[in-house]
Amino acid sequence: MARILCTHCNFALNTCVCSAIETITNKVKVIILQHPSEEKIAKNTAKLLDLSLTDCEIIKGENSADFSMLNSLPKESTVLLYPNENATCLDEPSSTKHKHITHLIVIDGTWKKAYKILQLTPALNQFRTVSFNKLPKNRYTIRKAPRADSLSTLEAVAHSLSLIEHLNPEPLFTLLEELINKQTQHMPEHVKARYLN
Template identity: 50%
Template sequence: MKRSCCPNCCYPKATCVCKYVSPPISTHTKVVVLQHPSEASIAKNTVRLLALQLTNIEIFNGESSRDFEKAKQLITSRQSALLYPNEKAISIEQLTQQQQPIDTLIIIDGTWKKAHKILALNPWLTELPSVTFAELPSNQYRIRKAEQQNSLSSLEAATQFLHEYENIDPQPLFTLLNGMITEQTKYMPQHIKARYD
């Protein structure tokens, strides 16, 4: 039997996160998410939360260059940067000192393995400037095991960037993230829930 979902947040009504959503956050930077198809249906995926809170966000689902043709057209017509820790990435602190600001941030949403595959299938992404964090914030996304130490969820990465680059208040987004974690864990047996506390 299919579970009934909230028409606003699209989570099952039993784990609805609407009560944690703050007034919409407007940003100068457009957030463009390239989401691997396998991530879209995962209940603990945080891009869904970003879409509930940010007004200037666009999500493209796919893997190949053909899947992201519209995203490519949008990105290449703007001052864009890829949030990805490769060898040519500069820190956000360096970015804020540049005269030409970026107006579009690209985030790849998927495991490290899936992100690598998207990069391999979309070489145009490697031609974009890359940005990273000089120091990673602590990971608050405790209900999904990361493949690498100090990994951040897509929500945490976007929030940290917008906080450092535009000085937005990160708390509404983190409140929403923690609210989702609360809802996702509330029906777990206590001994399993204890792993995430």
């Protein structure tokens, strides 16, 4: 039997997060390149960003053909959030380059899938990469990541926008907390403890 979904947030009715959604006006357009396998994951946080931010677009795909719209973005003011050796750290106090960012591209997928998208989408190479010198505390406790420097898509975008345009990220973290609460509400206590500690 198919689950009944909320018509607004698109989560199952018993895990609806609508009560915690607060609209946030962001100046920097957020473009999320989402690996198709992420779309159906209940704990995926990209759609929380889409529900909250006034300027956010999710594009599903794996390669250049899927992400052809990248070619229409302004090269000088578009950045890709990806930690490589050439990345500019957004949290470097001396960095003023991020003041001219208009578009932020984020890859939504596991590290392996994100790397694959990067390899199959040469258009991404035309943009500057940005990253963080110091990661904020990971609040996304219900999805285990293999790397210590892992943040959920929501956390990475929230932190980026707070550094680029001084946007208050707290409403996004409140929504993330609501997702965690709803996704763990029916777990046995011993299972919940494993996720939340």
